[in-house]
Amino acid sequence: MARIEEKVRSLVSADAEMRDVIETVLERAEDGEIAWIDVREDLTSGQWGRLIEQGILVDGENGFELADADATREALEDDGSDADAGSSVDFDDEDVEDSSWSIYDKAAALFTVGLFLGYSQKPIRDVIGGTMNIVLAPVESMLPFYAVVMLLALVTGLYSTLLQANLMDMDKMGKYQQRMKDIQERRKEAKEAGDDEALDAIQEEQMEAMGDQMGMFKEQFRPMVWIMFLTIPVFLWMYWGVGIGANADPVFQLEQLVLPIVGPKAWTDGVVGPIQAWIVWYFLCSMGFTQIIRKGLNISTTPSAS
Known part of the structure; x- marks a missing residue:
C-alpha cells in the first residue's frame, strides 16, 4: 500500500x-x-x-x-x-547554525565591499594599483604582459579552488540538496496517491527546509568573499596598468594581444560586446588553469549527495 x-x-x-x-x-x-x-x-x-x-x-x-x-x-x-545519502533525517538545525560566519569572514566581506569602489574611483585604484605594483613590478619587467596575466590567472585559480574546497562543506551542501530532492519525490508520490494528510505534512517540512536556504547561501558565499578579497586587488592592478577608466593612462608599454580565433587586438579593444581583450584573455587563462588544478589535485567544488 x-x-x-x-x-x-x-x-x-x-x-x-x-x-x-x-x-x-x-x-x-x-x-x-x-x-x-x-x-x-x-x-x-x-x-x-x-x-x-x-x-x-x-x-x-x-x-x-x-x-x-x-x-x-x-x-x-x-x-x-x-x-x-543525506536525507532530511540527517539534516538538522545544527547543520545550518554551523554555517555562521566568523568575525574574520565578516571583516573580509566589509573590506571587499570597500575594494569595489576602486573600479569607479581613480584615487582608490591608483593607491591599490601602486601598492600591488611593488610586488608585481619585478615580474612585469621580466615577462611580457600577457604572460604576467597568465601567471596571475594561475595563482588566482589555485587559491580560489583551495578556498572553495576548504571553506565550503560539500557534504553539508549535498545533504541539503538531497533533502530537497527527497521532499520533492515524496510530495509527488503523495500527490499521485491522493494522500492529503501526507501532503500537508510534507508541505510543513518543505517550509522548514526553505528556511535553511539562508544558511546554505551563507555556506556558498563564504569562500567567494575571500576569493574576491584576494582577487579584486589583482584586477585593480590590471585596471591601473592597462589604463582602464576615466582619465586613466596605461602605466605599462603594451604590445597587441593575439587572441585565439579573434586575432590581434589592443588590450582595451572590445572583443565580446563591451568586454575588452584584457579581461577575455584573463578569463580564458583562468578557466583553463582552474580545470587543470582541480583535475590535478582531485578537488571537486560541486556538492555531492553520494
Missing part, C-alpha cells in the same frame, strides 16, 4: 524518534495485533496516537493491528537507505 509507505516515511522525516517507535510496534505485534499495554513503557501516548491518527494502526479484533506490516517495514528500510 503506497499510502502507508508514504505515511511512515512522512512521520520518520518529521520526527526521527518515530523510526524507533514504529520498529517497536513491528516487533511487539503478535499475529498482526498489538495493544497499548504492550508498548506503553516504550512509547508515549502521543506517539501511539499519531500512529492511529495516520492510519498506520487500525482497529483489530482484540486491539489494534498494522494496516500493512509489509509496507510499513519496507518504508523503514527505504528511509534508512536514503538517510545515508
Whole structure:
C-alpha cells in the first residue's frame, strides 16, 4: 500500500524518534495485533496516537493491528537507505547554525565591499594599483604582459579552488540538496496517491527546509568573499596598468594581444560586446588553469549527495 509507505516515511522525516517507535510496534505485534499495554513503557501516548491518527494502526479484533506490516517495514528500510545519502533525517538545525560566519569572514566581506569602489574611483585604484605594483613590478619587467596575466590567472585559480574546497562543506551542501530532492519525490508520490494528510505534512517540512536556504547561501558565499578579497586587488592592478577608466593612462608599454580565433587586438579593444581583450584573455587563462588544478589535485567544488 503506497499510502502507508508514504505515511511512515512522512512521520520518520518529521520526527526521527518515530523510526524507533514504529520498529517497536513491528516487533511487539503478535499475529498482526498489538495493544497499548504492550508498548506503553516504550512509547508515549502521543506517539501511539499519531500512529492511529495516520492510519498506520487500525482497529483489530482484540486491539489494534498494522494496516500493512509489509509496507510499513519496507518504508523503514527505504528511509534508512536514503538517510545515508543525506536525507532530511540527517539534516538538522545544527547543520545550518554551523554555517555562521566568523568575525574574520565578516571583516573580509566589509573590506571587499570597500575594494569595489576602486573600479569607479581613480584615487582608490591608483593607491591599490601602486601598492600591488611593488610586488608585481619585478615580474612585469621580466615577462611580457600577457604572460604576467597568465601567471596571475594561475595563482588566482589555485587559491580560489583551495578556498572553495576548504571553506565550503560539500557534504553539508549535498545533504541539503538531497533533502530537497527527497521532499520533492515524496510530495509527488503523495500527490499521485491522493494522500492529503501526507501532503500537508510534507508541505510543513518543505517550509522548514526553505528556511535553511539562508544558511546554505551563507555556506556558498563564504569562500567567494575571500576569493574576491584576494582577487579584486589583482584586477585593480590590471585596471591601473592597462589604463582602464576615466582619465586613466596605461602605466605599462603594451604590445597587441593575439587572441585565439579573434586575432590581434589592443588590450582595451572590445572583443565580446563591451568586454575588452584584457579581461577575455584573463578569463580564458583562468578557466583553463582552474580545470587543470582541480583535475590535478582531485578537488571537486560541486556538492555531492553520494
